[in-house]
Amino acid sequence: MSAAAPVQGRDERLAPTSTLRKLLARPELGSVVGAVAVFVFFSIAAPTFLQASSLSTILYSASTIGIMAAPVALLMIGGEFDLSAGVMVTTSALVSSMFSYQMTANVWVGVGVSLLVTLAIGFFNGFMLTRTKLPSFIITLGTFLMLTGLNLGFTKLISGTVSTKTIADMEGFSSARALFASQWTIGSVTLKVTVLWWFAIVAVATWILLRTRAGNWIFAVGGGADAARATGVPVVKTRIGLYMGVALCAWISGQHILFSFDVVQSGEGVGNEFLYIIAAVIGGCLMTGGYGSAIGSAVGAFIFGMTSNGIVYAQWNPDWFKFFLGAMLLLATLLNAWVRKRAEATK
Amino acid sequence: MARVRTGVRVVGAVLAAVLGASLAGCSSTGGKRAEERAKAAAAGRPAVSTPRWTFAMITHAGDGDTFWDIVQKGAKEAAAKDNINFVYVHDDQAQQQAQFVQNAIDQKVDGIVVSLAKPEALKDVLAKAVKAGIPVITVNSGSAQSAAYGALTHIGQDEEIAGEAVGTELNERGRKKAVCVLHEQGNVGHEQRCAGAKKTFSGTMENLYVEGTNMPSVQAAIQAQLQADPSVDAIVTLGAPFAPTAVKAKEAAGSKAEVDTFDLNESVARDLKSGALGFAVDQQPYLQGYEAIDLLWLYRYNANVLGGGRPVLTGPQIVTADEAGKLEEYIKRGSR
Numbered sequence: 001m002s003a004a005a006p007v008q009g010r011d012e013r014l015a016p017t018s019t020l021r022k023l024l025a026r027p028e029l030g031s032v033v034g035a036v037a038v039f040v041f042f043s044i045a046a047p048t049f050l051q052a053s054s055l056s057t058i059l060y061s062a063s064t065i066g067i068m069a070a071p072v073a074l075l076m077i078g079g080e081f082d083l084s085a086g087v088m089v090t091t092s093a094l095v096s097s098m099f100s101y102q103m104t105a106n107v108w109v110g111v112g113v114s115l116l117v118t119l120a121i122g123f124f125n126g127f128m129l130t131r132t133k134l135p136s137f138i139i140t141l142g143t144f145l146m147l148t149g150l151n152l153g154f155t156k157l158i159s160g161t162v163s164t165k166t167i168a169d170m171e172g173f174s175s176a177r178a179l180f181a182s183q184w185t186i187g188s189v190t191l192k193v194t195v196l197w198w199f200a201i202v203a204v205a206t207w208i209l210l211r212t213r214a215g216n217w218i219f220a221v222g223g224g225a226d227a228a229r230a231t232g233v234p235v236v237k238t239r240i241g242l243y244m245g246v247a248l249c250a251w252i253s254g255q256h257i258l259f260s261f262d263v264v265q266s267g268e269g270v271g272n273e274f275l276y277i278i279a280a281v282i283g284g285c286l287m288t289g290g291y292g293s294a295i296g297s298a299v300g301a302f303i304f305g306m307t308s309n310g311i312v313y314a315q316w317n318p319d320w321f322k323f324f325l326g327a328m329l330l331l332a333t334l335l336n337a338w339v340r341k342r343a344e345a346t347k
Numbered sequence: 348m349a350r351v352r353t354g355v356r357v358v359g360a361v362l363a364a365v366l367g368a369s370l371a372g373c374s375s376t377g378g379k380r381a382e383e384r385a386k387a388a389a390a391g392r393p394a395v396s397t398p399r400w401t402f403a404m405i406t407h408a409g410d411g412d413t414f415w416d417i418v419q420k421g422a423k424e425a426a427a428k429d430n431i432n433f434v435y436v437h438d439d440q441a442q443q444q445a446q447f448v449q450n451a452i453d454q455k456v457d458g459i460v461v462s463l464a465k466p467e468a469l470k471d472v473l474a475k476a477v478k479a480g481i482p483v484i485t486v487n488s489g490s491a492q493s494a495a496y497g498a499l500t501h502i503g504q505d506e507e508i509a510g511e512a513v514g515t516e517l518n519e520r521g522r523k524k525a526v527c528v529l530h531e532q533g534n535v536g537h538e539q540r541c542a543g544a545k546k547t548f549s550g551t552m553e554n555l556y557v558e559g560t561n562m563p564s565v566q567a568a569i570q571a572q573l574q575a576d577p578s579v580d581a582i583v584t585l586g587a588p589f590a591p592t593a594v595k596a597k598e599a600a601g602s603k604a605e606v607d608t609f610d611l612n613e614s615v616a617r618d619l620k621s622g623a624l625g626f627a628v629d630q631q632p633y634l635q636g637y638e639a640i641d642l643l644w645l646y647r648y649n650a651n652v653l654g655g656g657r658p659v660l661t662g663p664q665i666v667t668a669d670e671a672g673k674l675e676e677y678i679k680r681g682s683r
Contacts, residue, residue: 048455057446262467
């Protein structure tokens with residue numbers, strides 16, 4: 001017996017872990033390493049990449065993806081997909097614009113109606129999922145196709161063309177623009193309001209995940225719905241809530257597009273749902289649910305912003321654009337998985 | 348073991364046969380060699396001694412679009428001649444296009460060429476470019492907004508006028524009932540083409556929306572339309588790749604309708620010559636790219652502006668069987 005013998009009766013699971021070890025166990029660690037790698041790469045490959053004005057452009061580009069990637073990450077931690085997220089953004093912008101125009105109402109009325117409609121779509125996704133027990137991939141694929149058709153059909157029916165009419169001269173436009181699409185110029189740097197929205201959404205999502213009961217429910221539902229139900233987690237409520245969270249952010253995104261571009265094209269938004277999923281996955285979310293983080297989704301969105309703009313700043317041939325994008329994403333995700341494995345090995 | 352060895356032998360024999368065939372069976376016509384001969388005749392070297400400016404071209408083209416490939420080719424060849432560092436990017440989403448214009452401003456380019464398919468989306472960012480002192484030229488679409496957004500010139504075809512030319516041509520050919528095939532729902536220019544054709548066409552014309560990204564479904568949709576209404580005697584497609592598909596659909600449906608199309612490509616030229624197609628409406632995409640770069644160069648070099656504040660039109664040009672033969676070699680080269 002020596003004096004340095006461990007205290008008897010202490011549970012090793014309650015032993016304090018070092019800060020470094022806590023950091024290593026975070027889901028977003030791998031994506032941060034990936035982000036640094038991509039940043040260094042483009043700093044060397046593209047001479048204009050490091051300008052302040054370029055970085056503000058990249059930040060804006062990342063925010064447009066990131067606003068949606070955060071709720072999508074939460075949804076994926078809860079073990080579900082939403083393939084309708086991309087066109088839902090367009091739907092929300094269209095509803096807002098057309099309602100204001102057709103009713104000759106204050107623009108804010110359209111914004112409010114759009115919020116209700118978008119939340120209803122989110123509720124529909126969640127409700128159908130919990131009621132039918134079909135996989136969310138199928139449910140939201142159906143919603144995606146229906147919304148794509150509704151966007152085109154309704155716009156054509158109401159406006160007579162495939163894009164909305166301008167609402168820039170209507171009451172309330174400037175105040176709504178200030179909230180959803182304003183920007184501040186400091187020297188050569190332009191900070192867009194979406195960046196603030198993005199940070200706020202990521203902060204709220206992180207708080208929900210790590211500091212509230214709802215966060216525990218999300219992890220539990222994603223880890224195993226039956227086990228979660230057995231321990232008293234409100235599975236149905238959690239899932240519907242997650243889909244409505246995606247809808248809420250789709251509304252914010254949609255209003256941004258409407259108030260920064262004034263006219264909305266009805267055919268847009270298709271394909272963006274995959275960008276949100278990709279950003280979440282790079283950020284450490286597992287496709288199987290139960291693991292991931294909101295901060296990771298922000299890092300994933302930032303990697304996407306750096307890559308898609310960096311390729312332009314590097315003046316590469318655009319024919320290869322998608323190839324590079326795909327390769328970068330694969331590499332970032334692989335690096336991510338590798339870092340996670342190393343981190344788990346050191347536990 | 349023996350099985351493996353026979354496998355190797357079979358593969359070897361097949362490879363040898365293929366190689367032998369390709370060496371022995373040379374084609375004396377067409378192919379890569381003919382293309383290289385044509386290319387050698389049109390090699391580009393700078394013809395001026397102005398500084399090496401950078402011009403960026405941002406378009407709303409989707410991936411793998413024939414039409415925009417020709418526009419790009421025209422721009423590239425003008426850039427080679429004018430000693431320009433030419434940067435080309437494209438995206439079919441307005442938001443991304445605006446982002447690319449911003450990228451170009453960040454890079455402090457010496458000139459911007461942009462297509463305004465979704466003008467309002469690019470309004471703010473173009474104002475920024477003008478404020479930064481970068482000359483802007485708009486191409487292909489957005490003739491109505493070009494001047495208001497501060498562009499020097501617009502180069503393109505007025506879609507309405509092009510449509511009207513189609514309607515007139517259909518009248519001359521004695522057509523009574525036409526179908527206008529739109530392959531991209533949401534494209535304002537396409538709507539204008541069909542509307543223009545409707546305006547001057549004395550018969551009746553219906554719009555048919557098809558999914559341009561899925562050729563088999565395009566064929567099925569046209570076929571169904573022809574079967575549903577046998578009295579249709581003209582089909583107008585809005586893009587060259589869809590003309591042969593419409594011809595296939597017409598044959599499958601046993602219809603006597605004449606197929607006409609916007610834009611040119613190799614198979615359109617061939618079908619025009621053989622009479623499978625009636626006529627094509629060309630808007631000379633090569634010219635749109637070439638002139639845009641050349642005019643930016645002229646503005647930088649000599650402060651010249653073309654068009655007197657009005658759009659410079661590159662079309663419509665009606666191409667029939669007689670002209671198709673002459674254009675075929677240029678189309679093969681990918682410049683018409």
